[in-house]
Amino acid sequence: MRCRIRFLPSERSVEIEAGETTLLEATRAAGLPIASACGENGACARCGLEIVEGSAALEPESERERRIKERNRIDPALRLACRVRPRGDLVVRATYW
Ligand code: FES
Numbered sequence: 001m002r003c004r005i006r007f008l009p010s011e012r013s014v015e016i017e018a019g020e021t022t023l024l025e026a027t028r029a030a031g032l033p034i035a036s037a038c039g040e041n042g043a044c045a046r047c048g049l050e051i052v053e054g055s056a057a058l059e060p061e062s063e064r065e066r067r068i069k070e071r072n073r074i075d076p077a078l079r080l081a082c083r084v085r086p087r088g089d090l091v092v093r094a095t096y097w
Pocket residue numbers: 035036037038039040041042043044045046047048080081082083
């Protein structure tokens with residue numbers, strides 16, 4: 001099954017195979033920049049994105065993800081794009097797009 005990821009405010013979008021591609025990979029596939037300082041290992045929290053619509057399409061936040069965000073002092077509402085693999089349509093936002 002394919003799902004569509006829409007990126008705000010750029011209005012770009014990309015289709016990915018549900019559950020197989022990380023949100024970070026989808027972002028790069030859309031040609032948008034995304035920060036990463038840990039080699040996409042879920043350690044730096046630089047890849048945090050706001051989920052505008054479709055959060056049910058993501059696996060629940062793990063305790064590890066929660067701790068990484070807390071340690072790096074980023075908004076707890078953001079999800080780490082390198083840690084999640086969307087299973088349905090999603091709308092996400094980053095201020096720098
Ligand atoms: S790229 Fe470092 S936590 Fe996602």
